[in-house]
Amino acid sequence: MRDVVIIGSGCAGLTAAIYAARANLKPLVIEGVETGGQLSLTTLVENFPGFPEGIQGPELIEHMKKQAARFGAEFQAGDVAAADLSKRPFTLTVEGKAEQTRILIIASGASARWLGLEGERSLIGKGVSSCATCDGAFFREQRVAVVGGGDTAMEEAMFLTRFASQVDVIHRRDQFRASKIMVDRAHQNEKIHFVMNTVVEEIQDPSRGEVTGVKLRNVQTKEITQEAVSAVFVAIGHVPNTSLFRGQLDMDADGYLITRQGAGTKVPGVFACGDVQDRVFRQAVTAAGSGCMAAMEAERFLESEAHSAQ
Numbered sequence: 001m002r003d004v005v006i007i008g009s010g011c012a013g014l015t016a017a018i019y020a021a022r023a024n025l026k027p028l029v030i031e032g033v034e035t036g037g038q039l040s041l042t043t044l045v046e047n048f049p050g051f052p053e054g055i056q057g058p059e060l061i062e063h064m065k066k067q068a069a070r071f072g073a074e075f076q077a078g079d080v081a082a083a084d085l086s087k088r089p090f091t092l093t094v095e096g097k098a099e100q101t102r103i104l105i106i107a108s109g110a111s112a113r114w115l116g117l118e119g120e121r122s123l124i125g126k127g128v129s130s131c132a133t134c135d136g137a138f139f140r141e142q143r144v145a146v147v148g149g150g151d152t153a154m155e156e157a158m159f160l161t162r163f164a165s166q167v168d169v170i171h172r173r174d175q176f177r178a179s180k181i182m183v184d185r186a187h188q189n190e191k192i193h194f195v196m197n198t199v200v201e202e203i204q205d206p207s208r209g210e211v212t213g214v215k216l217r218n219v220q221t222k223e224i225t226q227e228a229v230s231a232v233f234v235a236i237g238h239v240p241n242t243s244l245f246r247g248q249l250d251m252d253a254d255g256y257l258i259t260r261q262g263a264g265t266k267v268p269g270v271f272a273c274g275d276v277q278d279r280v281f282r283q284a285v286t287a288a289g290s291g292c293m294a295a296m297e298a299e300r301f302l303e304s305e306a307h308s309a310q
């Protein structure tokens, strides 16, 4: 049986692993399908303290992983298929195997949200993507679209201008959610064109197994237009990865876990940190901070149990 199992290997999970490992709790990190979390899908991180010139997201994650491993954290590839939090030790099913743990730290993060259009899923990897860093280079000298009006959409659009001949940012409103500095940078880039008050009605062409264009609808004028693009990068936010815990832990209406008194959940011994419980800040540094809190609370929890057992 384990003292501490951490679900998720992003910024929150790895910080929890560093702290738990340094507390000699030999944590097991179950890495999940999106190893390294959202930072591993990003490029330059300019706002993580300690890196005045910025650092590449995947490199930052690699450093954190090495740091956790140095103090004795263990890593297991794969995803958790089931979690039974009804009694301690908690039981997780990972790759067909049962894993028992006294403490569970949930750092399973959030995954990209999709538009929900017919054929969208079938075109993922064939022109539909949620990750410009991963797929942008496939569309050299081609026209591509980015959907969304947040910082991610701006970041993806700017990254894509390295390769694409034109990047259309399609946003459903006339105001951006993105920060002013990001919008200003995007505006200054000649390759980026903004298509406001507009939604994507259709991504073509699932029957050909590739993206050939988009059908757009202006939500104010109702006008329908057709644009030829080779790729659609969907950047419309994320959904928390909490389906395993439905009915077992408290969540808000969108499925984000509700934590109280730091990282605690309603089940004693289960803690949550990072984007899975944070819909407001969602930053690498806040995820790291909450990972630290979860591990420290876990350590105190185990200590107080050991003390009361004496």
Ligand code: NDP
Binding pocket: 047, 114, 115, 147, 148, 149, 150, 151, 152, 153, 155, 172, 173, 175, 176, 177, 178, 179, 199, 235, 236, 237, 238, 280, 281, 282
């Ligand atoms: P956000 O939730 O901030 O933005 C999502 C965008 O997608 C919004 O403009 C929203 O429109 C739009 N949208 C949502 N659903 C749909 C839909 N079904 N159809 C069409 N459009 C839709 O998510 P982000 O991923 O952009 O950012 C998440 C967090 O990460 C933010 O806190 C952001 O600041 C941060 N971030 C910071 C970066 C940096 O500092 N370098 C880089 C990237 C992200 P509407 O505005 O109308 O709701």
